[in-house]
Amino acid sequence: MFSGVASRLPGTTNPLYRLRAQLEKQGERIVDLISGNVTEHGISFPQPLLEEILLAASRRSQVYRPDPFGQQGARKAVAAYYEAHGVPITSEQVLLTPGTSISYWYCFKLLANEGEEILCPRPSYPLFDYIAALSGVRMVQYLLREPRSWAIDLEDLEARISTKTRAVILLSPHNPTGHVASEDEIEKLAEIASRHRLAILSDEVFSEFHLKNGTVPRAGRCAAPLVLTLNGISKMFALPGHKLGWMAVSGEKGNIAQALTALELISDTFLPVSELIQAAAPALFQDGGEFLRHYVAEIRKRYETARDLLRGCSRIRISEPEGGFYMTLQLEDLEEERAAEEILKREKILLHPGHYYDIPPHHLVLSFVQKSEALRETLPRLLAVLDNL
Numbered sequence: 001m002f003s004g005v006a007s008r009l010p011g012t013t014n015p016l017y018r019l020r021a022q023l024e025k026q027g028e029r030i031v032d033l034i035s036g037n038v039t040e041h042g043i044s045f046p047q048p049l050l051e052e053i054l055l056a057a058s059r060r061s062q063v064y065r066p067d068p069f070g071q072q073g074a075r076k077a078v079a080a081y082y083e084a085h086g087v088p089i090t091s092e093q094v095l096l097t098p099g100t101s102i103s104y105w106y107c108f109k110l111l112a113n114e115g116e117e118i119l120c121p122r123p124s125y126p127l128f129d130y131i132a133a134l135s136g137v138r139m140v141q142y143l144l145r146e147p148r149s150w151a152i153d154l155e156d157l158e159a160r161i162s163t164k165t166r167a168v169i170l171l172s173p174h175n176p177t178g179h180v181a182s183e184d185e186i187e188k189l190a191e192i193a194s195r196h197r198l199a200i201l202s203d204e205v206f207s208e209f210h211l212k213n214g215t216v217p218r219a220g221r222c223a224a225p226l227v228l229t230l231n232g233i234s235k236m237f238a239l240p241g242h243k244l245g246w247m248a249v250s251g252e253k254g255n256i257a258q259a260l261t262a263l264e265l266i267s268d269t270f271l272p273v274s275e276l277i278q279a280a281a282p283a284l285f286q287d288g289g290e291f292l293r294h295y296v297a298e299i300r301k302r303y304e305t306a307r308d309l310l311r312g313c314s315r316i317r318i319s320e321p322e323g324g325f326y327m328t329l330q331l332e333d334l335e336e337e338r339a340a341e342e343i344l345k346r347e348k349i350l351l352h353p354g355h356y357y358d359i360p361p362h363h364l365v366l367s368f369v370q371k372s373e374a375l376r377e378t379l380p381r382l383l384a385v386l387d388n389l
């Protein structure tokens, strides 16, 4: 009755999540130190402002006039955002989507036939595998190197290119290592993409969250044949449930035109973006700046709290992230699955072993977006478990 894809998508949970379910059944409260959902940790778009924006938007969206690219006002707001960041993108180069995850699916359909390949980083954000399975493309991993602060190994990347390769995913800031690709890395990546006629899919969902006061270099400025920059309001404005993302298409003129024609058709097939959130987008960008500044400062503060607490432990080495919501811990001599299990069992704290992200052995992954008070309460307990293993 079911397709091959439906049968292959796993329905089973792993041992750590089975343990979590068992503990919850016994009435234990688990501290989730892996969720990057800031709305659960005291950060949300100011409610009175959001209500005002959504009310005005609902009045403006009474008559349904769908546009497969998205409403002009919202696309102009996205283009203005890029202009302010020095990326020459016009509103005609922007297509709205219900979020970055679906933007990936559009990109895979746009660029690769069944069985063709898209390069993605290793370690990697786990959702890629599912989107690839659903769209029939093959993910081929290129390496990020921990001793070089998880920089892209460009030689390894180029060696993985085959006649079936169609695109390369750049994730910057990277989830979960926190690596931010430098201008130089992006330029070299663009040279490789040009030599092999590949598109670059640049996932910038953490672009606002540079942890060291710097800015995140943008692939939309580079000289690759085609760049699809993906972002949305989930992380940027802490509005993951409002479901608005976009793709900004740049590169060679002919490629931009061809990509936009195909994307228009893909989007027109579903018209999936809420008109309400599209109508709200200009005001979110215009009035959300002050919130965003506080939000970024708060994320930096939480990161510094976590880093300072973790620095004290001799059993781990932290690879300091430059951006994003996550960090990796290298365990000196401990087995990661056992460490994660013991931390959950003894202290009811959930974090992930590195193999969930294809990180080399002996790593843990956590998110530092919990409130600083919660980090100060939780992290010493976690370190005590590691000290006693």
Ligand SMILES: Cc1ncc(COP(=O)(O)O)c(C=O)c1O
Residues within 6 Å of the ligand: 036, 098, 099, 100, 101, 102, 125, 171, 175, 203, 205, 231, 232, 233, 234, 235, 240, 244, 245
């Ligand atoms: C690297 C990365 N890309 C994309 C997404 C999904 O973004 P969206 O909520 O816009 O679908 C996430 C969500 O956490 C993410 O971490």
